[in-house]
Amino acid sequence: MKLHEYQSKQIFSRYNIPIPKGRVTSTADEARVIAAELGGRVVIKSQVLVGGRGKAGGIRLAKDPHEAEDIATQILAMEIKGLPVRKVLVDEAASISKEIYLGITNDRAARKPVMMASSAGGVEIEEVARVTPEKIIKTHIDPLLGLKDYQARDIAIGIDLPKEYWKLFNQITNGLWLAYKDCDATLAEINPLVITEDGRLIALDGKMLVDDNALFRHPDLAELRDLDVEAPAEIEARKYGLTFIKLDGNIGCMVNGAGLAMTTMDIIKLFGGEPANFLDIGGGAGSDKVAAAMRIILADSNVNAILLNIFGGITRCDEVARGILVALADIKTKVPIVVRLVGTNAEEGRKLLSDAKMITAETLVDAAKKAVAAAKPELVER
Amino acid sequence: MSILINKNTRLIVHGITGNEGLFHTTQMVAYGTNVVAGMTPGKGGEWVVEGKIPVFDSVKVAVEATGANTSCIFVPARFAADSIYEAADAGISLIVCITEGIPVQDMMRVRNYLDQKKIRLVGPNCPGLLTPGESKVGIIPGNIAIPGNVGVVSRSGTLTYEVLYALMLLNHGVSTCVGIGGDPINGTNFIDALSLFEADPQTEKIVMIGEIGGTDEEKAAEYIVNHVTKPVVSFIAGQTAPPGKRMGHAGAIVEGGSGLATDKVKALQAAGVKVATHPEEIPSLLF
Numbered sequence: 001m002k003l004h005e006y007q008s009k010q011i012f013s014r015y016n017i018p019i020p021k022g023r024v025t026s027t028a029d030e031a032r033v034i035a036a037e038l039g040g041r042v043v044i045k046s047q048v049l050v051g052g053r054g055k056a057g058g059i060r061l062a063k064d065p066h067e068a069e070d071i072a073t074q075i076l077a078m079e080i081k082g083l084p085v086r087k088v089l090v091d092e093a094a095s096i097s098k099e100i101y102l103g104i105t106n107d108r109a110a111r112k113p114v115m116m117a118s119s120a121g122g123v124e125i126e127e128v129a130r131v132t133p134e135k136i137i138k139t140h141i142d143p144l145l146g147l148k149d150y151q152a153r154d155i156a157i158g159i160d161l162p163k164e165y166w167k168l169f170n171q172i173t174n175g176l177w178l179a180y181k182d183c184d185a186t187l188a189e190i191n192p193l194v195i196t197e198d199g200r201l202i203a204l205d206g207k208m209l210v211d212d213n214a215l216f217r218h219p220d221l222a223e224l225r226d227l228d229v230e231a232p233a234e235i236e237a238r239k240y241g242l243t244f245i246k247l248d249g250n251i252g253c254m255v256n257g258a259g260l261a262m263t264t265m266d267i268i269k270l271f272g273g274e275p276a277n278f279l280d281i282g283g284g285a286g287s288d289k290v291a292a293a294m295r296i297i298l299a300d301s302n303v304n305a306i307l308l309n310i311f312g313g314i315t316r317c318d319e320v321a322r323g324i325l326v327a328l329a330d331i332k333t334k335v336p337i338v339v340r341l342v343g344t345n346a347e348e349g350r351k352l353l354s355d356a357k358m359i360t361a362e363t364l365v366d367a368a369k370k371a372v373a374a375a376k377p378e379l380v381e382r
Numbered sequence: 383m384s385i386l387i388n389k390n391t392r393l394i395v396h397g398i399t400g401n402e403g404l405f406h407t408t409q410m411v412a413y414g415t416n417v418v419a420g421m422t423p424g425k426g427g428e429w430v431v432e433g434k435i436p437v438f439d440s441v442k443v444a445v446e447a448t449g450a451n452t453s454c455i456f457v458p459a460r461f462a463a464d465s466i467y468e469a470a471d472a473g474i475s476l477i478v479c480i481t482e483g484i485p486v487q488d489m490m491r492v493r494n495y496l497d498q499k500k501i502r503l504v505g506p507n508c509p510g511l512l513t514p515g516e517s518k519v520g521i522i523p524g525n526i527a528i529p530g531n532v533g534v535v536s537r538s539g540t541l542t543y544e545v546l547y548a549l550m551l552l553n554h555g556v557s558t559c560v561g562i563g564g565d566p567i568n569g570t571n572f573i574d575a576l577s578l579f580e581a582d583p584q585t586e587k588i589v590m591i592g593e594i595g596g597t598d599e600e601k602a603a604e605y606i607v608n609h610v611t612k613p614v615v616s617f618i619a620g621q622t623a624p625p626g627k628r629m630g631h632a633g634a635i636v637e638g639g640s641g642l643a644t645d646k647v648k649a650l651q652a653a654g655v656k657v658a659t660h661p662e663e664i665p666s667l668l669f
Contacts, residue, residue: 142494143490144494144495213485214486216459255540258593259537259538259591260539260541262620262622263619265622269622283521283540311544313540364660
């Protein structure tokens, strides 16, 4: 789950990482008030969960409260990469003398968190990582012991940070580590961390990703979820414990298990079709889950055929069949459905569906071929 | 012969009184697995599965009383890390964790702890182990594989069943099937399983099922070149998955340029591995 810049920076601030003075608002009127409180120049920053806000014109400088209101009005009316801007952050403008990158993420190959820093911070950090990876200093953190002071110092030396900043830098790296650990983040990033002309270190921008699997112990963070970034069907799917991702094709897929669901997509494509979605009903799905999945697939008007591939282990094929019948009684559809049931209670499942006019398949290859043939647009009447 | 589990496996099931724990314990017992104990805090003293299996409050006490040497974990994600530590501290040498959805930072701590104690973990978020005809630890249906000479290692769950089923239909028997799980941080990986299969005299051929995300398949390819003499056939799921999307398995995320199916297929082919275009093609590539 992604957190907004202002949310990330508020968390950082609680861990003694200096952030600019400022506040978030959803109205231009209040943006003016905040700018007046801060005095001097301010930055108006759109709060949307996509990269490239600056390039899109979603981050702008204002010289006085009046201009802050004008700019906030414009930014709040924007859409950036399809996402509406609902809030802006009004921050004091910093006079920057140097930009540093500082972040922590999971290194799955090393099975440890890794802290990364670069003296070439700012918007081009991806470019730095690609072209001159040696300019990025990395230190792995022992997850049982935590970040050590000497590691923070090594990073400071590695990025040529002047000695007078080491103590404050140590406070910031330690704060970032604790924020990452305490929030179950998969990424905690300050970019840029700036040295100001008057000699301060400030986290000008912040970004955090939180592990969805850990939200059970962070109810406060779970409430921060921004539903704008997800398609409505994906939100609906999550309510039922389904994993759904919309794609551009015309063959709807319903499968149990992520690996098998991906394989089903692959094999549809192998035989010349295009999957309309990834949908994993998970292990042990009951009939209401299956019915919800069916409704979600059929809500996509691109879908010309559905391929149901269930390999029963924990999941019982007869339960799945009942779910399909419930859904079909509810939504009348002429979209052809290809069914392949194998494993636990497959026989009972097939029997339940025998009156429902479905195309049955024995093997995965057979199922894919039949679904691709059924999805030919000229054959479909709705 | 087989790897990791056999007739001598003495199993303790963590979370044995829960729905899934009890259902699969019954299945394991029916298959012939020697389940010697169960554990659920607060349920110590009860007996389950027709009164045959004693339940304990503590793994340490269960190990002392029953000589359990292998753990199978079904407890909910929020308690799973603690359950793994408990097994490790009680002297269990092989821990199989079925639980899905364990926070990744929990797993980083668990993995580093187990590495220090040199304890083997399989999973989490995995279907477990099956040595056909001898023992199964986990949730792999027993009736979709027959004993034989093919070692199977896989990151997936139901896709593994699909492959086992395809093998059985063409009379290919399996020495042991290892489901290593799809999480970004797990225990036993491809290389561990490959080295065990290479050393196992019963195993003559190896099937390796990978998927998008991470670089474990590429590393396995490198290992195969230098250390594996037995023929390896592979399949990689997620060849058509769009980059940047999370396909359910926490591990199956295509991150930037790495983790793509095409890179994995290329690396494996370069290592002399035959890569199937779909699971049902695997048996024909084994000859």
